[in-house]
Amino acid sequence: MTRLSPAAPPSTVTDEATGSAAGPRRRVLWLACGAHALHDGYTDMIYALLPVWQADFGLNFGALAVLRGLYAGAMATLQLPAGRLARALGTRATLALGTLLAALGYAAAGMSGTLFGLCVALALSGAGSSTQHPLASGAVSRAYGSDARGPLSIYNFAGDLGKSALPAAISVMITIMPWRHALWAMSGLGVLVAAVIALFLPSPALAPRAQPRASHRAAGSARAGFWLLFAIGVLDTAVRMGLLTFLPFLLKAKGISQPMMGTAFALVFMGGAAGKFLCGWLGARLGVCGTVFATEGGTAALIVALIALPLAPALAVLPVLGMMLNGTSSVLYGTVPELTPLENTERAFALFYTGTIASGALSPVAYGVLGDRIGAQGATIATAATALAIVPLVVALRPRLPGAPKRRS
Structure with a gap:
């Protein structure tokens, strides 16, 4: 069982550092919000695509549930490994690579001609999305320390914006273009977000200093x-x-x-x-x-x-x-x-x-x-x-x- 040792709430940085850290902290928050919106949008976008896949691949409701379950299952089970990977590669690299994998998974779904290929593509995309929740929320928490509660609520809210925007967008797109092209367009959005994270997410070194060991x-x-x-x-x-x-x-x-x-x-x-x-x-x-x-x-x-x-x-x-x-x-x-x-x-x-x-x-x-x-x-x-x-x-x-x-x- 994973043991979680405690610490008092992280102290904020000194007054002299507060001003200089405000800009990078905000950048951590907004990039984390962007990642949350994208990944939660990717997760719920599947609902809008299920009727299309049912018609194209001749699926019953059980098979449709399996498609949704593959994405959600990969995302849920790989969050702890994603955290361990971040310790080796760093938060920025792991979150950017995960976002890229989620985007490429949807691109592969657009190229799949078989049900098996679609299943593999959705599992890959879900695996990429497993990096977002632990790493983005952790980055916000590290950046804001004891003041993180309010920023974390903004981060949480951003996920709902993505759940609303991306399924609505894909629903409109599949009425004016083939669903495969629509997925490639959404994949391109994910590649762009991954690049922005890789280039602009500040280092976790901006976090407040650690606290003394508790009793x-x-x-x-x-x-x-x-x-x-x-x-x-x-x-x-x-x-x-x-x-x-x-x-x-x-x-x-x-x-x-x-x-x-x-x-x-x-x-x-x-x-x-x-x-x-x-x-x-x-x-x-x-x-x-x-x-x-x-x-x-x-x-x-x-x-x-x-x-x-x-x-x-x-x-x-x-x-x-x-x-x-x-x-x-x-x-x-x-x-x-x-x-x-x-x-x-x-x-x-x-x-x-x-x-x-x-x-x-x-x-x-x-x-x-x-x-x-x-x-x-x-x-x-x-x-x-x-x-x-x-x-x-x-x-x-x-x-x-x-x-x-x-x-x-």
Whole structure:
């Protein structure tokens, strides 16, 4: 098992260095945001392409699920190796090479004439995308030190922009050109982003200096705190993905039309993007525990309201529900570096993202099996119960956070 020794939140650089570091720090943030938008856009672009591939290759729904699973599986399982590779090659080189591989994977998908070739190409692209989450978030954390919570929420928000922009762009492109040409154009965008990262991403040496080694007792407390945070992240992702699985069935039972179904999901996703942006900053002001209490409690209450309300009021609560669903993630990601020393930042992010991505893949299956037994409404209530199950974990996490008051012996 990977051991994560603790450190106090990294101190900021001295006043004299702050001004000179501000420009490179911003460059780290914006390049990390660009990488996040591209890679998350690449991940969700597959959804827009599945109907095209179904027609071209004569695939059934099971085969389409395998295509999506190959990309997501490669991305999830290779994040820890990506962190180890970065220790040998450096963050900038590894992130640039990963971005290039993700782009070339889509170029190969555009050249594939067989289903096997398409599978290999998507696995290669997913492998390239495995570098983005641990390395880009780690770079932001190193650059901003104890002030990283707000920048990490911006980084998190950028991923949602990519999820919105690239699938929409590829959907338009495949109406005016062959899908293979559209993939080559998207691949060219990835090659450009890889080149920009290779040329302009500042060195991690800009990070604040490391802290003195903590005591053994503090080490154990921080390790326990990280794994509590990990469990909260896994359950939070399960709530989000489980609810989204059953949302169309709930709305259909209320009489929603098919065109309005797309609008309903857009309301959820717009609220989610706003939640990622706002809750990271809120966490810096209200504290991690207070913010997570609010978002998870609000999520559970709004899920119950969604089930009980008629269609029009249910649609009205969707943006707020989206904000609560997605807002927690920014708070959690911003807390990862607070429970981790600088030298283990990328590894900690890799572990955390591996857990949440795996939860995103497996939780819809688990809730789906439950839904087959107790119905969509019952399974949706189970997602609300899962959100409430996070509360005692947050209570256990509170004394393990940096700055928490110590209990008297």
